[in-house]
Amino acid sequence: MKYDVIVIGMGPSSVFLAYELTKLNKAKNILLIEEGKEVENRSCPIEKAGKCVKCKPFCNITSGFSGAGAFSDGKLSLYNPEDDDIYVGGELHKYIGVQETKDLIDYTDKIYLDFGADKKLEGTEFKDEIKKYYDKAKKNGINLISIPIRHLGTEKSHELYVRIEKHLADNNVNMRFNCMVDDIIIENDKIKGVKIKDSNSVNDENAPLEEIYADNVVIAVGRKGANWLTDLCSKHNIKTEAGIVDIGIRYELPDEIMKDINKYMYEGKFIGHPYPFGDKVRTFCQNPSGFVAPEVYDNNLTLVNGHSYKDRKSTNTNLAILVSHHFNYPFNKPIEYGRNVAKNLNELGNGNVVVQRLGDIYRGKRTWQEEFENNEVVPTLKSAVAGDITFALGYRTMTDILEFIKQMDKVVEGFANPTNLLYGPEIKFYSNKVIIDKNLETNIKGLYSIGDGGGLTRGLMMASCSGVYLARILAEKI
Numbered sequence: 448m449k450y451d452v453i454v455i456g457m458g459p460s461s462v463f464l465a466y467e468l469t470k471l472n473k474a475k476n477i478l479l480i481e482e483g484k485e486v487e488n489r490s491c492p493i494e495k496a497g498k499c500v501k502c503k504p505f506c507n508i509t510s511g512f513s514g515a516g517a518f519s520d521g522k523l524s525l526y527n528p529e530d531d532d533i534y535v536g537g538e539l540h541k542y543i544g545v546q547e548t549k550d551l552i553d554y555t556d557k558i559y560l561d562f563g564a565d566k567k568l569e570g571t572e573f574k575d576e577i578k579k580y581y582d583k584a585k586k587n588g589i590n591l592i593s594i595p596i597r598h599l600g601t602e603k604s605h606e607l608y609v610r611i612e613k614h615l616a617d618n619n620v621n622m623r624f625n626c627m628v629d630d631i632i633i634e635n636d637k638i639k640g641v642k643i644k645d646s647n648s649v650n651d652e653n654a655p656l657e658e659i660y661a662d663n664v665v666i667a668v669g670r671k672g673a674n675w676l677t678d679l680c681s682k683h684n685i686k687t688e689a690g691i692v693d694i695g696i697r698y699e700l701p702d703e704i705m706k707d708i709n710k711y712m713y714e715g716k717f718i719g720h721p722y723p724f725g726d727k728v729r730t731f732c733q734n735p736s737g738f739v740a741p742e743v744y745d746n747n748l749t750l751v752n753g754h755s756y757k758d759r760k761s762t763n764t765n766l767a768i769l770v771s772h773h774f775n776y777p778f779n780k781p782i783e784y785g786r787n788v789a790k791n792l793n794e795l796g797n798g799n800v801v802v803q804r805l806g807d808i809y810r811g812k813r814t815w816q817e818e819f820e821n822n823e824v825v826p827t828l829k830s831a832v833a834g835d836i837t838f839a840l841g842y843r844t845m846t847d848i849l850e851f852i853k854q855m856d857k858v859v860e861g862f863a864n865p866t867n868l869l870y871g872p873e874i875k876f877y878s879n880k881v882i883i884d885k886n887l888e889t890n891i892k893g894l895y896s897i898g899d900g901g902g903l904t905r906g907l908m909m910a911s912c913s914g915v916y917l918a919r920i921l922a923e924k925i
Contacts, residue, residue: 450478450621451925453641453661455628457481458514459907460898460914461667462611463555467918469618473925477620478659482627482646483510486608491518491740498830499741499749499799504646506743508752509671512624513608515742516907520734520755521599521607522714523559523908525552525568534592535716536909537899542885543916551912556597559911562610565603565757569596569713576711580858584717587857592716600757629656631664631894633683638664638893663893663921666881667914668900673876674745676900677782686882686890690902692781693875694788694844695728695769696836697739697751698852699868701824704861705764709735714766717858721850724843728851731767731875736760739828739870741800748789751800751828751870761827767873770847785874791839792872795832801839801872802831806865808849823866836871875905887917895921 452468454461457479468474482505483489489511492500505511508518524535526549533540533548540548560566570577570593577593584591599607615622625646632639640660648654668676680687708715714733721728734755742752753765774781792801803814804822813835819826837845848869856863880902887895887903897903897913904910 448659450476450659450661452477452663452665452921453659454479454665454667455641456514456667456669456672456898456900457512457622458667458669458898458910459516460904460910461665462513462608462615462914463558463911464665464667464897464914464918465615465620466558466611467915468922469615469620471918471922473922474618474620476925478661479620479622480626480628480641480643481510481512481622481624483507483512484624486512486605486612493741493830499743501743501747504649508740508742509744512612514669515671516604516608518601518605518754520601520732520737520753521604521907522732523556523564523597523599524906525556525595525597525908527594535594536906537904539904539909539913539916542883542887548912551915552908555908555911555915559597559599559607563603563607564597564599567597569598570711571595573711576707580708580711580715584858587854589717589719589854589858592718593712596713598713598755601754602759603757631679631683632658632660633891636891638662638891640664663895663924665895665897665917666901667898669910670876670899671744672900673879674782674786676881677879680879680881683891685894688880688882689774689779689781690880691771691773692785693769693771694785694840695767695848695873696840697753697765697870697873698768699739699763699765699824699827699870700862700864702736702762702764704859704864705735708859709764717855719851719854721847721854724847726843726847727771728847729769729771731769733764733766735764736762737765737827739765739826739831741828741830744876747798748786749793749798749800750789751873763824763827765827768848768851769873769875770844772844782876782879785876788839788841789872789874792836795834795839797832800828800831800870801834801836802826802828802868802870803834803836804865805852805863805867805869808837808869809865822868824868826868828870831870836869840871886920887913
């Protein structure tokens with residue numbers, strides 16, 4: 448069978464593309480392909496097992512309908528009405544303009560509300576208090592970005608995406624699960640279709656392939672598929688450019704220290720360029736009363752992330768501290784660099800996330816398991832292995848993080864307390880940027896790229912917006 452559109456992946460960008468095509472009555476002959484499971488069949492066994500069991504064939508947190516979004520803390524980043532730029536979420540506005548991006552955010556936010564998102568907006572009530580923190584941060588060499596945030600919550604995200612999945616099924620959207628795209632079909636620089644196989648055959652090079660055809664194919668693989676996408680682009684001469692790679696740690700500290708930030712903004716986005724390297728260092732994905740969690744990528748790479756629930760609460764806040772590295776000639780493989788950092792840290796932790804107390808780093812010693820278990824800051828990721836992340840994170844990255852923490856301590860007292868915990872590695876795989884035009888089309892005619900995996904967006908809201916935008920373009924073609 449030949450489809451009008453084939454979409455690779457079922458993360459938020461893909462899901463909202465399909466949703467918009469149902470609204471435009473153009474979804475009857477499209478196909479979404481996903482290597483993981485239906486969202487209602489996804490669950491992480493770590494709470495019962497007490498450790499990450501490396502789900503086969505793919506991690507249930509990173510793969511499946513709605514992608515990692517179903518298990519994220521579920522924050523939708525919006526914008527302030529007075530903003531003359533889009534400060535969070537990637538680069539979609541650079542292709543379509545700031546005002547059209549704002550309009551898309553408004554439209555997409557309403558869809559989330561229609562499917563059950565919390566109506567409350569964080570970060571809109573305490574403008575004077577936020578301004579005081581903005582000024583204090585600026586005085587200490589840090590820029591604070593505060594925008595309205597709609598917090599779905601990890602468990603509520605899951606429920607919301609179940610409703611969206613049912614909506615797509617009820618509107619005759621074709622969805623194939625447990626099925627991975629092995630390759631794409633290109634003839635004379637035009638897309639013709641894809642080659643797929645059963646996900647359980649991921650490591651079987653001789654597994655039978657099925658060819659499915661379409662004149663329009665959309666790559667919407669998310670960060671989980673960034674490595675796959677890099678290989679695909681290299682094989683088929685799809686034009687890309689090396690972007691940044693964000694490498695860092697997940698930082699856990701008591702709610703009491705972060706109580707003002709949590710109350711006034713829910714998530715404060717702090718950006719610095721600490722001495723001596725001047726690299727961009729930023730906080731990302733702040734989870735008040737949240738939980739640190741592992742997630743598994745290709746080749747069993749275990750990374751760290753954070754969740755925040757609506758109903759289930761801890762007494763800790765966790766957030767990422769990420770250092771942006773941009774490599775120049777002659778090295779242009781930022782994803783490979785990030786994977787090597789993750790691999791080395793995983794080996795130090797025997798395949799698990801590594802954790803270390805901040806004070807132990809300053810004292811030049813590793814953290815021992817007994818110290819970890821009896822620490823003043825009670826860890827929320829019990830399966831993390833106490834050790835020394837400085838062995839693998841890299842001098843420059845580690846220096847940037849430690850200097851940034853010292854800067855932040857002048858803005859938020861207690862941010863540099865020695866009992867605070869650093870979990871590693873946290874790495875964002877969106878560094879191989881696919882070159883696209885205003886219609887989000889690659890140099891291969893009919894082949895499009897949306898979402899986080901190709902470097903266009905970062906986060907749930909902007910990924911979703913990119914799907915809506917492309918759906919409107921495709922609706923004119925099919």
